Amino acid sequence: MNMVQAEALKRRTAYLSVISNTILVVLKLCVGLYVGAISLISEAMHSGVDLLAALLAFWAVRKAMIPPDEKYGYGYGKYENLSSAVEAILIVVAAVMIIYEAVDKFRVPHEMQSLQYGILVMAVSIVINLLVSRRLILVAKRTDSQALEADGLHLQADVWTSLGVLAGLFGIHILGWEWLDPVIAILVAVIIFRAGYKMIVKSAKDLTDASLSVAYEKKIADIFLAHKEVIGYHNLRTRAAGAYKMIDAHINFPADMTLGDVHDICDKIEGEIKYKLGETVDVTIHPEPIFKNAKGKYEMNSNKRGSADNE
Numbered sequence: 001m002n003m004v005q006a007e008a009l010k011r012r013t014a015y016l017s018v019i020s021n022t023i024l025v026v027l028k029l030c031v032g033l034y035v036g037a038i039s040l041i042s043e044a045m046h047s048g049v050d051l052l053a054a055l056l057a058f059w060a061v062r063k064a065m066i067p068p069d070e071k072y073g074y075g076y077g078k079y080e081n082l083s084s085a086v087e088a089i090l091i092v093v094a095a096v097m098i099i100y101e102a103v104d105k106f107r108v109p110h111e112m113q114s115l116q117y118g119i120l121v122m123a124v125s126i127v128i129n130l131l132v133s134r135r136l137i138l139v140a141k142r143t144d145s146q147a148l149e150a151d152g153l154h155l156q157a158d159v160w161t162s163l164g165v166l167a168g169l170f171g172i173h174i175l176g177w178e179w180l181d182p183v184i185a186i187l188v189a190v191i192i193f194r195a196g197y198k199m200i201v202k203s204a205k206d207l208t209d210a211s212l213s214v215a216y217e218k219k220i221a222d223i224f225l226a227h228k229e230v231i232g233y234h235n236l237r238t239r240a241a242g243a244y245k246m247i248d249a250h251i252n253f254p255a256d257m258t259l260g261d262v263h264d265i266c267d268k269i270e271g272e273i274k275y276k277l278g279e280t281v282d283v284t285i286h287p288e289p290i291f292k293n294a295k296g297k298y299e300m301n302s303n304k305r306g307s308a309d310n311e
Contacts, residue, residue, distance in 0.1 A: 007143075018051070021155075027124070133155035217238055234252075
């Protein structure tokens, strides 16, 4: 799949999330108000946050498609990271609002009616969110989209909270335990809050240019050292901007190699990295000459980060 196809797939998938969340917000809110179940209304609020998150993901994916220009030389990939951070904050706010409403219902109980409608809506919600979340996560893995991954994980968490609400409504309908309604709502809020906190941590790392995983950098180093002309490398630095991965490194070559030969090897290395790690990788290589010492061995500066010896 080339980049154009990947971006088109991400756009269609984000649009699917917008449509599904719009339907669920309307259904849950209308039925929740009619039935009088705070747990169902809390789920409507959660789906409302999902809808905002889906809209943010849809906007971020479109924004990230813009190629690098004079204003953003590294492209617009960070907009995906930004949308993920905003979504995480919305999740935390929704959790706090749900807890507030649930505590209020403990103080002032409300009579509920026609719970079968609420049960039906929650069952439909579970099926829709399960299917859409799986699609979002699948496409996110194929296209390396953080915005779609965040949206998919959010919907996946919503499946579990919906199951909890469904179980609570069954308990109230069969046993008449109306106190289950605010209790389930608070449990939903705790789950939502935890998901939001984890997303905030992940987004903060990407927005502050945290290095990619050790395993990812190991793959890059293996590609460097697979070329017999490469003596070693140092100052390997990596970071993410949405789906894009930025890589730069200093690679050591024998001092007697011609500039043309060094350039050809660098082109091969860049091509291999993009082929093995994906087209959304931007690679910058700074070649450095290494001379042999009196013993006929190449001397490496071991004080530099990421140095390696390939004698």
